[in-house]
Amino acid sequence: MGVPDNRSFVAGVAARYGSRLRRFLSVRLRNTADVQDLAQEVFLRLLRVDGYESIRSPEAYLFTIASHVIQQHAVRRSSEPTAVDIAAVFSELRTSSSDDPPDQVAHAQRLTELERILDHLPTRVATALVLHRVAGYSVQEVGDELGVSRETAKKYLARAVEHCRNLRAAEGDTTL
Amino acid sequence: MKIGPASGKPHPAIIAEASAWFIEFRAGDVDGEARLRFIDWLRRSPEHIQAYLEISGVWAELPASDPDGKIDMSSLIARARCEADVTELSPAGSRAPRNPFPAVLHRGPKSPR
Numbered sequence: 001m002g003v004p005d006n007r008s009f010v011a012g013v014a015a016r017y018g019s020r021l022r023r024f025l026s027v028r029l030r031n032t033a034d035v036q037d038l039a040q041e042v043f044l045r046l047l048r049v050d051g052y053e054s055i056r057s058p059e060a061y062l063f064t065i066a067s068h069v070i071q072q073h074a075v076r077r078s079s080e081p082t083a084v085d086i087a088a089v090f091s092e093l094r095t096s097s098s099d100d101p102p103d104q105v106a107h108a109q110r111l112t113e114l115e116r117i118l119d120h121l122p123t124r125v126a127t128a129l130v131l132h133r134v135a136g137y138s139v140q141e142v143g144d145e146l147g148v149s150r151e152t153a154k155k156y157l158a159r160a161v162e163h164c165r166n167l168r169a170a171e172g173d174t175t176l
Numbered sequence: 177m178k179i180g181p182a183s184g185k186p187h188p189a190i191i192a193e194a195s196a197w198f199i200e201f202r203a204g205d206v207d208g209e210a211r212l213r214f215i216d217w218l219r220r221s222p223e224h225i226q227a228y229l230e231i232s233g234v235w236a237e238l239p240a241s242d243p244d245g246k247i248d249m250s251s252l253i254a255r256a257r258c259e260a261d262v263t264e265l266s267p268a269g270s271r272a273p274r275n276p277f278p279a280v281l282h283r284g285p286k287s288p289r
């Protein structure tokens with residue numbers, strides 16, 4: 001086994017096809033941080049090849065190895081626990097049923113219920129909630145409309161939604 | 177030893193925190209760094225998760241439109257603008273003070289102020 005010869009063979013292949021290999025890997029990997037590691041692995045496998053003299057097309061051979069390495073990498077990846085972006089999941093909760101086509105009766109009921117809830121709140125807090133939730137004003141627009149800062153508008157809104165929840169909890173979930 | 181809170185009742189302060197986070201997301205103000213703090217907050221206790229879910233649920237059930245114009249938006253705004261500053265809000269969890277002008281949303285006689 002001509003190990004030194006094998007090394008120079010691999011070094012030659014690396015010099016000639018190295019950058020193409022990295023491109024090949026990077027378009028096929030979701031995480032570009034893996035490119036360097038997998039390129040390394042491809043060359044290590046090439047080093048272990050016996051009888052490199054019989055390889056007619058080092059280029060085709062290299063990319064065949066690369067394909068296998070990518071496949072095995074994908075298999076390893078899929079057996080790892082999936083990382084979930086918990087913040088994304090939770091932030092998506094914010095719209096849920098508002099996208100449903102409104103049932104008119106239920107909708108009217110909700111408006112009446114909202115009016116009742118808002119009676120317990122300072123007018124600015126109540127108004128902030130109505131402008132943002134019912135009329136679709138952005139947080140900034142709520143602030144502008146009420147003549148307060150964006151941060152204050154957020155405080156009003158947080159106070160309002162907190163109040164809605166507390167009232168609902170106190171009433172044992174039977175209304176709203 | 178009891179582990180965790182009594183079932184189904186997040187502490188009022190946690191409800192307030194959940195509300196603040198919820199509105200941060202509504203405002204689109206949760207950037208990379210705030211996102212990490214939010215994740216950290218969620219992970220700190222199941223109570224936090226429960227509180228956030230409750231707030232989301234309550235929000236989802238609030239009406240998102242007023243097709244028949246039941247709510248008199250402009251008089252509401254006018255009233256809000258001349259109301260005294262309410263930055264000092266009652267602490268979370270305490271019974272909210274009775275609004276001196278209860279019929280805020282109904283079209284009717286203007287409030288005495």
